[in-house]
Every structure is written in structure tokens, then in C-alpha cells.
């Protein structure tokens with residue numbers, strides 16, 4: 049895991065002018081989230097508000113690589129980018145946070161989001177992503193850095209938290 053943590057920190061420092069502080073990395077094998085990687089169902093698009101406010105947007109997936117190898121660590125770091133969680137195809141999940149509590153909470157949120165998406169598919173639904181404007185609003189409400197899928201293309205932008213009056217500080 050040291051190699052993975054090193055790769056994540058290095059990649060984050062390179063990919064964002066305002067890297068979020070990473071004080072903890074949690075690795076787990078959440079069954080529903082892993083099943084979605086096997087079924088080819090992506091969580092990269094933010095469908096639920098909770099995914100935006102708690103996880104910063106969608107959850108990318110790193111392609112399969114042999115566990116415990118530098119190739120997997122590099123793939124995870126690349127997929128994670130500025131996000132707070134990512135999946136590893138056929139394997140599990142990584143969540144980062146300022147401390148172990150935040151990282152564990154994000155890992156639990158990731159699995160809850162995966163369970164909802166699975167149920168939507170079982171009901172033959174076709175979950176549509178949240179609109180970019182709604183994602184931006186949710187990011188502002190939660191005071192997070194903009195890590196929407198659009199932000200990946202244009203670089204990280206800080207969105208000022210809005211006050212109770214609805215105005216940006």
C-alpha cells in the first residue's frame with residue numbers, strides 16, 4: 049500500500065494546483081461496487097447528489113492490473129486524479145481523506161451509491177447523470193473543489209462556498 053499511497057500523492061500533486069490533503073488511504077473490497085466493474089457498469093458519472101457532496105462527483109475505475117504491483121498503484125493514482133474514491137476493476141476500492149474517518153466514510157458512501165445504481169439497473173432503469181449545473185450547485189453547497197467531469201477537461205477550479213443567503217463568499 050505504500051507504493052499506492054506514494055503514487056496517489058505524487059499524481060495528485062502533479063494534477064492539481066490545489067491538491068487536497070491526503071492523510072489516510074483506505075482500501076477495501078465492497079462487493080456491490082466490485083460487481084459493477086465486472087458488469088461493465090461505470091460509476092464515473094455522478095447520478096446521485098450524495099456522490100457529489102460526499103465524493104466530489106463520479107467514481108472512476110482503474111483498469112485491471114495484478115494486485116500488489118506497481119502497475120496497479122500507478123493505475124489507481126491515474127484514475128483517482130483529483131477525486132476522493134476510485135474503483136479497481138475486478139478487485140476493490142480506494143478512498144482517500146484527511147483522516148481515516150473521512151476515508152472510511154467515503155468508502156461506505158461509495159458502496160451505498162453502488163447499491164442504488166445496481167438496484168436501478170435491476171429495475172431496468174437507465175440512470176441519467178446529474179446535469180453539470182446541478183453538479184456545480186452541489187459542489188458549491190458542499191464547499192468542495194470542482195471535480196466534475198467537465199473540470200477534468202479544464203483543470204481544477206475552486207468554487208467558493210455559498211453563504212446562507214445564497215451568495216458566494
Ligand SMILES: [Zn+2]
Pocket residue numbers: 075076077115139140
Ligand atoms: Zn485488495
